[in-house]
Amino acid sequence: MEYYNYLKSLHLIFVITWFAGLFYIVRLFVYQIEAADKPSPEKEILQKQFKIMSYRLWYIITWPSAVLASFFAFWMLFFTELGNSWLQMSWMHVKLGFVFALYLYHLKCHQIFKQLQNNEVKYTTNFMRLWNEGATIILFAVVFLVVLKNAVNWIYGVIGIVLFSVLIMLGFKFYKRIREKQ
Numbered sequence: 001m002e003y004y005n006y007l008k009s010l011h012l013i014f015v016i017t018w019f020a021g022l023f024y025i026v027r028l029f030v031y032q033i034e035a036a037d038k039p040s041p042e043k044e045i046l047q048k049q050f051k052i053m054s055y056r057l058w059y060i061i062t063w064p065s066a067v068l069a070s071f072f073a074f075w076m077l078f079f080t081e082l083g084n085s086w087l088q089m090s091w092m093h094v095k096l097g098f099v100f101a102l103y104l105y106h107l108k109c110h111q112i113f114k115q116l117q118n119n120e121v122k123y124t125t126n127f128m129r130l131w132n133e134g135a136t137i138i139l140f141a142v143v144f145l146v147v148l149k150n151a152v153n154w155i156y157g158v159i160g161i162v163l164f165s166v167l168i169m170l171g172f173k174f175y176k177r178i179r180e181k182q
Helices: 001-035 042-078 081-086 090-117 127-147 154-181
Strands: none
Touching: 001 042, 001 090, 001 127, 042 081, 042 090, 090 127, 127 154
């Protein structure tokens, strides 16, 4: 059973790097979209640099982290006694639902990544700033579920992060108005 703690540690490390990649890639999307509105040659210089940064982040950090976090999670769940017992608990079913949502979020980010690599700007910077909150909500929900191990109490955590996200967006809109006045 001692190896379980090694699996858990590796799983957590790759979950952290996966989320770091997801948070930063969307920030790079914002920068790429803003660069598309710049005059030449600044536009081309910035787009080229952001494409390189996005490519390296996405394929060297984010995708490998997602795969490795999942690999160690599956190993813990299906090849350990503790993991098998957790699969019987309702909080784990809810957590796996959020993990599925995280994969959907990741795949949508991949689609946006590919579009921006081809200079296709289909979203606004405001959309991307809101989109970035999706990973935050999933992160909060999963952490509360894992710590509390209760399929009901996580609702309070999610409500809290949604309210926090709304406050962030209101703050963003307020700051945007101030910036536009200057």
